[in-house]
Amino acid sequence: MSKELPQPQQSEEIDLGQLFKMIGNVFERFFKFIGSLLNSLFMAFVWMVFFIKKHLIKIVVAAIIGYGLGFFKTKLSKPVYRSSAIIKQNYNTGEVLYETIQYYDKLVAEGDTLALANNLKIDRSKAASIRGISIKAVTNDNNRIKSYDAYIKDLDSVVASTITYEDYLSFSEEYNISLQELAVNTYSNASFEDVIVELIHKIETSPYFQNVQNRDLSELKGRESAIRETLVKSDSLQAVYQEVLKKSAEAKSGGQTSITIDNTENKSVTKEFELYQSDLNLRRELVEIQRELEEKENILEIVSIQKERGVVRNKAEVFGFEVSRPLAYGFFLSLMIFVLLLVVEFLKFLERFRSKL
Structure with missing residues (x-):
């Protein structure tokens, strides 16, 4: 009986020569x-x-x-003097701060010296000498990276993994940066410290920010009070542990026979050490809270300010670089x-x- 050989099935094969071509x-x-x-x-x-x-x-x-x-x-125009201050934002005041400065700068541009004098509590001649009011962020690449790192730490890990540094720069605003430079350009070399202080006072007396400040201070003081109460109770508990260890040591030194079950003495020492570690953590947290309380005492904090007279402003900014006019x-x-x-x-x-x- 003859066996029929199976015919090979035709299949579509890719011509490697054509593929490489x-x-x-x-x-x-x-x-x-x-x-x-x-x-x-x-x-x-x-x-x-x-x-x-x-x-x-x-x-x-x-x-x-x-x-x-x-x-x-x-040479022919009147010299322009600059008075400035570096301020630190302890609250999210940036947007309101920028809007306030823009409002007063608009009054200067419109020549409304009466409204400017009344709002800033200065005489009209001093208001008339103001040429412009401006504000800009004080930052660099290193500070931006630190801000990005702090922003990422506040986010959920899944969300944080999707936001790159470039993404952060694209949606972050200059007014959110902590340090800002507030400047007043004038035709007078007199000190304009009172104007800068009044501009800051306008923000600090805002009812909204005062309410936010009161809530934050109340919360921090509540946490501080709770931690102090815990530390007082912890001190009492440590005294009890020390008394137990002292009596145990006296019993051994007196030649008395003592039987410890399940390492009770070692557990007492361990509990005392754990309590000591807990106290250290609570005291560190207490220091952090006190530091936060000091920062939250001021809505805007003046880091440095020119107290005497303004300096001549004879520079112009070209693509971020200051050059002579x-x-x-x-x-x-x-x-x-x-x-x-x-x-x-x-x-x-x-x-x-x-x-x-």
Whole structure:
């Protein structure tokens, strides 16, 4: 009887040659794209270099004119003095603090010296000398990292694992930072400490923050009282343990026979040590509470303040850097000319492109 050999079943097999060819085509297109992108960036860089070379004299002249304007304006205009203070927020006052400063700065911009004088409790001539009121956070990268670490510790571990440092920076606000610099720019070199103190007083006398402060102080004092009562009871219990150990030691020294069951004596020593450790933890917590009470006594705390006279403010801020005003004028005027020339060049390109249609 003849046996029929089973016919091999036809199956769809991937041609490895075609697969490698497809992968090679993908990489080839990818590298061509990267090459074309780098080429375009290089051509744009070359074009920009020739553009600047073509208009370099105009840009330099604009910078010189701007520097001259800034120099003469600085010399001819009245000097601006700056009085400032570093304040610490012990409560979440940041948003209200910024809104309050913006309100008074708006009064300055509108020239409403009467309302400014009445609200800040100063005479009208002093109010008229105020040029602007500002506030900004005092921080750096190290402080931001510490703030991020403290923020993460207050969150649930699952939620905290989903929030990166970049995410925190994206939704954190400058007014939430603890240290803030409050500044008053004026045309007078007199001390404006009273103005800064009054601005802080406006926040501290807010009914909302006073209620929050009262609740926090009440809670902390309650915890302090409970811990002190616990420590008093603990001292009494320790005295009992010490008396028991003392009598046990006297019994042994007197030659009396004592029988201990289940290491009762060792357990007494262990309990006394555990009680001692508990007392240490409670006393540490008591120190922390007292420190919190000292901080919560002030809604806003003045860290440092200029008490005598303001200092001349002759600097301007350019992209986060402080430079002299003539340099700032020269930079901005040359930048304006540069942008204007770019716009003109772009319009010429559009005209040439339209002519080809």
